Amino acid sequence: MFLKHFFSTDHKVIGLLYAFTALFFLLVGFFLIVILRWQLAYPGQPVPVVGPLLGDANAPGGIILPEFYNQLGAMHGTIMVFLGVVPLAVGAFGNYLVPLQIGAPDMAFPRLNLGSYWFYLAGGVVMLSSFFVPGGAANNGWTSYPPLSDLSPTSGQTWWLVGMLCIILSSLLGSINIITTIVQLRAPGMTWFRMPFLVWAQFVTAFLLLLAFPALQAAAILQGMDRVAGTSFFLPSGLVVSGRPLDVSGGGNALLWQHLFWFLAHPEVYVLILPAMGIVAEIIANNTRKPLWGYRLMVYSLFVLGVLSFLVWAHHMFLTGMGTAISAFFQATTMIISIPSVVILTSLILSLWGGSIRFTTPMLFALAFLPMFGMGGLTGLPLGLATTDIPLHDTTYVVGHFHYVVAPGTIFALFAGIYYWFPRITGRMMNDTLGRMHFVGSLVSMNAIFMPMFVQGLAGVNRRLWDGGMEYAHAQGVLSLNVHMSIGAFALAFFQIFFIVNLFASLKQGRVASANPWDATTLEWSEDTASPRVYRDPYDYSPPGAPRDFVPQYVARVVSSGPAEG
Amino acid sequence: MTPDPITKLMLDILRMPPAASAHAADVDQLMVLVHWLMAILFTGWSIFFVYVLVRFRRGAHPVADPRGVRGRWSTFVEGGVLVAEVILLAFFSIPAWSSRVDAFPSAQQSTVVRVVAEQFAWNVHYPGADGAFGRTDVTFLSATNPLGLDRSDPAARDDVTTINRLNLPMGRPVIVYLSTKDMVHSFTLPQMRVKQDAVPGTVQPVWFTPTRTGEWEIACSQLCGLGHYRMRGFYSVQTREDFASWLAAETAALAPR
Secondary structure (H helix, E strand, C coil): CHHHHHHCCCHHHHHHHHHHHHHHHHHHHHHHHHHHHHHHHCCCCCCCCCHHHHCCCCCHHHCCCHHHHHHHHHHHHHHHHHHHHHHHHHHHHHHHHHHHHHCCCCCCCHHHHHHHHHHHHHHHHHHHHHHHCCCCECCCCCCCCCCCCCCCCCCHHHHHHHHHHHHHHHHHHHHHHHHHHHHHCCCCCCCHHHCCHHHHHHHHHHHHHHHHHHHHHHHHHHHHHHHHCCCCCCCCCCCEECCEECCCCCCCCHHHHHHHHHHHHHHHHHHHHHHHHHHHHHHHHHHHCCCCCCHHHHHHHHHHHHHHCCCCHHHHCHHHCCCHHHHHHHHHHHHHHHHHHHHHHHHHHHCCCCCCECCCHHHHHHHHHHHHHHHHHHCCHHHHCHHHHHHHCCEHHHHHHHHHHHHHHHHHHHHHHHHHHHHHHHCECCCHHHHHHHHHHHHHHHHHHHHHHHHHHHCCCECCCCCCCCCCHHHHHHCCHHHHHHHHHHHHHHHHHHHHHHHHHHHHHCCECCCCCCCCCCHHHCCCCCCCCCCCCCCCECCCCCCCCECCCCCCCCCCCCCCCC | CCCCHHHHHHHHHHCCCCCCECCHHHHHHHHHHHHHHHHHHHHHHHHHHHHHHHHCECCCCCCCCCCCCCCCHHHHHHHHHHHHHHHHHHHHHHHHHHHHHCCCCCHHHCEEEEEEEECCEEEEEECCCCCCCCCECHHHCECCECCCECCCCHHHCCCEEEECEEEEECCCCEEEEEEECCCCEEEEEHHHCEEEEECCCCCEEEEECECCCEEEEEEECCCCCCCHHHCCEEEEEECHHHHHHHHHHHHHHHCCC
């Protein structure tokens, strides 16, 4: 009975499969980093409770070995980005909501859609299994820079490549599906500029996935060849490892991987953030009871972001030996790409002006997204300028920067989305008190984790250090922050219990919700989903002369004086 | 040169390692400016954000006004951000970068040294009095000769090599030719505001001018394997006299060979 859901081609079922699988992986990825944070706070001390379970090869006596530390770090990044956040943002929210919001009967290619999920699941299983191969999982950073990754003795790195290939295939199938669905299957009356902002965000995101991922697919195959077939795509001549000349043909280029990887991985950043912006925009419009401010400008900004995101990748590589001209180009594109982000963020904040703001649980998460994403975006500036990148590159400042973008940024938006659409999916509300405790606890503990990273990074503490920087004199003044951050991580873990309990308890015991509990305007809340028709803009909230403070898109009655859309 | 109070305030907040090279002031100046920009934007947005949340909460403002903000000041904010970024880029970041990578001093006026990274150590190679690096080859590699220096080469006779020890004279440009034997490493001298990836198969030149004497650490910033965390070396900026006598002593120690 339960298994039949794994063979459903219904976009809603597939969306939920994605959702639960991705939430599981988010939990796994988080669990890895909680163990890692113990090591950073108390280097060389046995991990309590789970220490004995980690295995003697990884943590003899519960003490994490450097090799295992590197596994935890690499797999935390990989799992969070590729198996957690993106599948939740795109696979779950995209699959579930896009057809509903545009009034499509299903995705354009339902079987492709199921195939996409299967490849995703396969990639996830491969990644998790790799922890159990001799030598353990990949331990060369989520970026897998060669020659380290090429020459990594554990076959876990090969498993990582195979897992990535599955995930990439899954993303490609999914993105083709979303693009085709949006182009072809919009309901009558659903013109482009009547699409909810979330649909636009998913549309641009799908193009990023479609165009960026093949670069990593090629790179992963090349690295796999280097590892199993003796090629040297990423291995130059003359390498000497552990005092012995390396027996390979050579002639390759280690930087090639970095270019191919970041050509994917920078657009990937926008894959992480655009759906989050879409979710936040929906929830803000609904809970301010007014249209989004600058909806069209925000849509145009999405496109600018999408195009520019392909032109900034080498700002991850300023210190690989870049001349003035190339660095000036990538600095300039990096500064320019901040402008559409600023436009979207400003529009979302300005959308609050004149509203009648309801502080519902999803709204709290959506509101917190704004300053947290702002913090993440702003701290990108000194990293995007090559000169200030010199002292900050590869320090914990970078880690703080992208975690502000992804954790209290994107993941908060995903939480907001779960609280918001839960009644649409289950017919029940999630518990508000638990939701608010989850919100406050997560907000405080995330800041407690990530804020000190800027302090450490400015002091020059590098990332990915097994002992958290204990070795270095310049780290001594900020070393105690490692303990504070780790306590923040343990607190964050505690506060997720409220969410997990809430999620499962509300399935059966949540307050029964009406069909449209948030008084929302978009199509997914329509009771009649058989053959919807669209008559108006997506956020027709508080139009003058209307009997209630919202007119759904599927309502034909024309109000006396329609609102001007910005 | 003492910084102005506003710069000094931000420097005190940022608490970077002490700056001890000629170009460090340029890096720190931009670091201060960009953090002021960030602070102003974040504070401004936050004040507006909190004000709006209070003023337009449902209790105080039960009926929404669908028209929203009028006026063009958001355009001015966005334009202002763009202008500030262009200034930072064109007048600070690009010139400072260009002076790092284009304006190399002549070798005659500089202390020239090779640094060869490997898991998990920094090998340092001084050319000695003749100013020429001796030949290195993989066939000469051994535990005691990690650079593979061919001591039979005349240019190599006065070459000084060290492991995890980089001594430099103050007040004179230094050119480091950085390479690696195995993985990608990143050569970091925090107080010099120097960081450069060592990319396998390439030699990366780096230059800087130490302006203060001191004893500090070389850090590796790029994950290079299980010992990455302990890939630490030491560097010392000495007076010219101290450096000369150190180098002379090291050279003298070579004589019996």
